[in-house]
Amino acid sequence: MNDSLNSPLSALDRPEINALIFYPRRDFSARSxxxxxxxxxxxxxxxxxxxxxxxxxxxxxxxxxxxxxxEIASDYDEAATFYQQLGLSLLAxxxxxxxxxxxxxxxxxxxxxxxxxxxxxxxxxxxxxxPGPFLIMGRSxxxxxxxxxxxxxxxxxxxxxxxxxxxxxLPLLExxxxxxxxxxxxxxxxxENASKIAQVTKPTFILHAQFDEIIPLNQADILLKNSGAKxxxxxxxxxxxxxxxIARCGRAYFETIARFANSLKSRGKD
Numbered sequence: 558m559n560d561s562l563n564s565p566l567s568a569l570d571r572p573e574i575n576a577l578i579f580y581p582r583r584d585f586s587a588r589s590x591x592x593x594x595x596x597x598x599x600x601x602x603x604x605x606x607x608x609x610x611x612x613x614x615x616x617x618x619x620x621x622x623x624x625x626x627x628e629i630a631s632d633y634d635e636a637a638t639f640y641q642q643l644g645l646s647l648l649a650x651x652x653x654x655x656x657x658x659x660x661x662x663x664x665x666x667x668x669x670x671x672x673x674x675x676x677x678x679x680x681x682x683x684x685x686x687x688p689g690p691f692l693i694m695g696r697s698x699x700x701x702x703x704x705x706x707x708x709x710x711x712x713x714x715x716x717x718x719x720x721x722x723x724x725x726x727l728p729l730l731e732x733x734x735x736x737x738x739x740x741x742x743x744x745x746x747x748x749e750n751a752s753k754i755a756q757v758t759k760p761t762f763i764l765h766a767q768f769d770e771i772i773p774l775n776q777a778d779i780l781l782k783n784s785g786a787k788x789x790x791x792x793x794x795x796x797x798x799x800x801x802x803i804a805r806c807g808r809a810y811f812e813t814i815a816r817f818a819n820s821l822k823s824r825g826k827d
Contacts, residue, residue, distance in 0.1 A: 623699030
């Protein structure tokens, strides 16, 4: 089911590297909150990836969301209520080993799993008779699967949203404690967000903290500059750090995303 069994990220697929990139947590809750449902999607013969879907009106935007490396889908239970109030459905995906997902996370499966899940989710959404625009959103590490999908499935999406995303992999890997030079890693061995976003022509919205201590603001500037979209926008959150954008913005965070998503309801080709 995966698009690429021979992942270009094979240089990163070492146990000592995966242990520093991923911080999986399990979700043992028996049921999801009212207005949501937990789903499992097969990505290969042995592994299913979990997601928590928070439904709103069928004609409203649908956000397929990929979270950061220390989060799980159910962490967004509270945030999802704001999206729902604004008419957006949040489709929060986990990674292998996260939440209710099976398996163990690796760099090599991160992107191919995301593509497989996108195809399954998209088809099921449309089969359910939900015609609202379909957007891809990624936060932090989640910017990699989000940009991968946007660059390879853009005929099916209305837009791309990146929060606290990175352009280049090596600086982030070094910050995670990975000895890049010692392992002989090059930028081409990473996720290549900067080059992939150049292929994305759909409307793109980038949100970043002014004082992001993990992924510096200049990474957002690079993503914006490299983006292939005619309609693209960067919003910088004053005074915020990597993990407190929502806390600082409150409801305005969700209203800003909703405005962008709703603006794509009646757009033609971009």
